[in-house]
Amino acid sequence: MEHVIDLDAVGQVFGASDGGRIVALQGVDLHLRKNEFVSLIGPSGCGKSTILRLISGLLQPTSGQVRIFGMPVTEPRDEIGMVFQKPTLLPWLSVLDNITFPMKHKYGRVTDAEHARARELLEMIGLADFGHKRPGELSGGMQQRVSIARSLLHDPDILLMDEPFSALDALTRDEMSFELLRIWNERPKTVVFVTHSIQEALLLSDRIVVMSARPGKVDDIIDVPLPRPRNMATLTDPIFTQMANDIRVQVFSRTPA
Amino acid sequence: MEHVIDLDAVGQVFGASDGGRIVALQGVDLHLRKNEFVSLIGPSGCGKSTILRLISGLLQPTSGQVRIFGMPVTEPRDEIGMVFQKPTLLPWLSVLDNITFPMKHKYGRVTDAEHARARELLEMIGLADFGHKRPGELSGGMQQRVSIARSLLHDPDILLMDEPFSALDALTRDEMSFELLRIWNERPKTVVFVTHSIQEALLLSDRIVVMSARPGKVDDIIDVPLPRPRNMATLTDPIFTQMANDIRVQVFSRTPA
Amino acid sequence: MRALASRYASALVFIVVLIAWQLICQFAQVPEYILPAPSAIVSAAIGLGPARWFEHAAATLQVALAGYLVAIALALPLAISITRSPLLSRIIMPWLVVIQSTPIVAIAPIIVVTLGAGWLPRVVITTLIAFFPLVVSTALGLASVPAELVELSRSLRASTSRQYWQIRMPYAVPYLFSALKVSITLAIVGAVVAEFVAAEKGLGYLILFSTSSFRVPVAFAALALLVLSSLVLYGLVRWLQARLFPWSQNAGH
């Protein structure tokens, strides 16, 4: 099968304000297949966000190469959608306008179909009443949901999500997870999903990339053999519980970052 | 036993930019005892952050009354420390200066003891090498840890923490939890802790306040009979697992926000 | 009562100042050729007749507004160019500083000689005086956009022009308006300076004419009208901001 995203021996070093250097990534090799759902887990500061920024083309690696559809990434590309770790909403736009913003920003106009879709997504994230509010009037979790809805409005080939559910309660989180799976099923795409929840990673992914820190590198890549479609029942599947424990043990056996 | 924090029939209504009104809280009664560790859990947008802001005196309730040590709260008070939902670091200060900032800001100077304590805390949050970096050079989870360290530097009677561990991986999260318990044990204080993790709430708290949304109100207050001191073993205690399941069922039986 | 007092505080203070002024002039016997009393100013103003006042005020305001609009039309593209390219910024900025720090009165003869004695040199002078704060403040606003919003735009592969129009410009609105407020008063001052250099009518001309014949009350009446125009235009800019960009007022997004 053809690779959609390739990271070959990627290293990333940042120069810091105090004159020091921060080695964020070292020798990272990653090869993601078409329409694969991959999760990244790893300790805080191991370089997960950095990997997403490298794939999106927002950042150029200091060594190694990042390719998408086989082409070296030198700048952001059209087929990528992104959920940032911070909600990153535009404070002067209403919630609805924030959701349709990618269309406005990319193409200069928002079609009626997109407006309708935005309202659908608003419903899905449970904020139907908040369409005309400003981001500043939402709670942290609400803002995060708006930024997820924004990334789902257009239908990119590659979706990069940086801890999208971190500020959500368990219930909302599960709902959003299943919604995401449904959308991914309907319109397959390659998803790279950063999370700190092993359950979440297992529930959603085809493969889980386990990283470690200082310097950030890939420790292990785990295949998730759970059958699809996944649903509430998956959460009680013995393989699920077993794998969750295994990964937890693996993660906890490391030294902390 | 005397109450440290009292919320009596507290309601909070926000006027919104689109002319509408958002009822954030309605008829909330809460009475917290001295040196109690209480967690707030509830769906996104149910008013957890609002409750913290009311207790801290940053916000005045639109109805009802908030009292601390029996006195109505009309403005922020000295004995309160706070971890905000967003890290809220000062971008122009180094990490160490951010940690000692409360002292600088409150008293105009930082003692040597406090400097030493700041370095200790830096070690504790696993960022010993990052003391002279700027917040913009840290990952999301690192920033969050810095803001936790900042709240722990001084020793307030009341500590309000808004989802302090949301951006941390499981390992770091557990470490930080145990550290928090250790500190709370050494220097007892009343802690109000917002989280979306039922496990975390169980591990840490004396009582768990379960909230529901639209409008935000208190659904249930659950006593946690797990013995203290709690540690890794607590996580495998059958009461722990049982309660976690019970609460999950209770939470999941609600309609979503 | 309290709220009312606070609402009309500025008007109140204004009236108090006016009365104090009148009393001081009357009792301290301040000579009219130094500081005329408000009553003297009012009667001098009435003496000239409304039609003539209108003519002078219209001349000045036309120049001020034309210069202001040209300044805005110049400053925005300049601010954008500066923030867009460090090279352009290095080339353009020193020249802007050169223009800004050139005392216009010194080069006014060149301007008048080159552009003739009509309204054109006056508009040019006004523009030269009013545009620098606009450029500097807008450029700062455009450059201050949080990195994450720029990354959002870049990740969407939006054209730079959309990045400017939909992200940087809205973000810079409070900066822009802060400069628009400074500049509108500078535009009025600019028009007056231009009239000092070459004009046959206008409030600035009237001030020059009256002070040089030591008829200070008329000059003060013209000054009052000028200041009033400034206040009204300043208020208008504020009102526009409140109307068009209500979110930009308490800044701090």
Added chain:
Amino acid sequence: MRALASRYASALVFIVVLIAWQLICQFAQVPEYILPAPSAIVSAAIGLGPARWFEHAAATLQVALAGYLVAIALALPLAISITRSPLLSRIIMPWLVVIQSTPIVAIAPIIVVTLGAGWLPRVVITTLIAFFPLVVSTALGLASVPAELVELSRSLRASTSRQYWQIRMPYAVPYLFSALKVSITLAIVGAVVAEFVAAEKGLGYLILFSTSSFRVPVAFAALALLVLSSLVLYGLVRWLQARLFPWSQNAGH
């Protein structure tokens, strides 16, 4: 090579402009009393002798810097008062607009007659011209502090003065410096205007005196020195910012 060209781009453009100017004056036969050629300006400058230039430049720069410092000393407390209390803001702002939009030349007699013809009125005039952008921009910066940082400060129960010194002021540094850059050039212009009103030496005086005796090249030499001083002072302000507040340069915290 490319990088080098980009580094010295502004110097290069400057030299090109200078050469073009010289050529145009020579070949288009522009009369010297309108626009003297650079060569004529240089020889006029040499004619006057360095001691004399130093004297004039020192006089102007003293006034400009004194006025600038006074403006800063006035503007910061004013900006703080304005952001601290809406009532004060409503009372103070209109008066600032009034002062800002008053053409100084119009009130020159009052200033000179009240304060005498020494350096004091010159400093006052310079201050009046330079301080408004400082107030407006600093006030904007102080008010733009993100709500969460203010909440942090409030939750710490810090005194308002600490809130200003440790949170609002640092946050406002980019705004302050943007205004400091505008104001330093205004201070120079202000000193020149003040010398137009009353002075026995200084570059502004020299410009006025030379143009009235048709020594336009000398006037231009004075102008050039003035602009050069402006550029140097502007560069100094930038350097200070880079030195003292390196984090404030690319703004967008």
Added chain:
Amino acid sequence: ADKLTVQLDWLPGGDKAFVYAGIEQGFFKEEGLEVTVLTGRGSSDAVTKIATGTADVGFAGLSALMMAAAEADVPVKAVMSLYSKQPDALFTRASSSIQSLKDMEGKTVAMPTFSSSNALWPVVLKKNGVDVSKIRVIKTDPSTMAPMLAQGRVDATINWVTVGPAFVDVLGQAKQELAILPWTQFGLDGYGWSAMASDKLIKDRPEVLQRYMRALVKSVNFAIANPAQAAKDLQANVPEANAAVVQAEFESSIPLLKNEVSEKFGFGTFDPALLQATWGWVSQSMDYAADKVQPEQLVDRSFLKP
């Protein structure tokens, strides 16, 4: 009608009343001229504007034209003299004891920065044997002069006699009386304010200039005969002017227009000797070589004959 732009050297004060009289009485129209009046900001400004073609004709001090000629090649000629005496004067309070230049020692005098009187001052003092260094000079904006004199901030100011009436007004408010010491008293002689025309006009449209000159002479004569009407005519064009002051100002300029010099050589003419004397003052005050300018080359007398 032929269009002609007339450049004044300052604002439309009383001394310019005859120009407006010419307009209102139709003298220019009779000659088929349609004139536009531009105000100016000093003699050098006026000379520059005529030189560059912003205006065709105008008025300025002859010394300004001489200075201009000494510094550069200006295409402007003086075509008619208006003031055959220099208008510069020392203004003091009558109550002060200043009767002569000698009395100025130890005193303070204010003068406008850009006035040509500036340069003349030391020369006049020298001629009268007064030590320049003993007099404190303040250079300020013209609008500050009368108030400073009235308030006693200075002991004297240097102005043209034509602004005397405005000073009388101001000093009157301070219960003071004005004393005027014209510099002619101290030996200053030469031509002052003159009518000028651009070389271009002289070359391309000489008969237009001829007609303009005719109208101008008529206007001056009319104004001298009817100062009150001339003041009204000025006010018709410049409503903010005060007719009474304008009339007084113009009247105080009549002795400069019509006096023993103009009687002797005829109004408007340039006597070669007096012309040379004028240059003598300029060259001394500005440190020019005596032969730097040939004053004869700066005047064109060919339009004086009717």
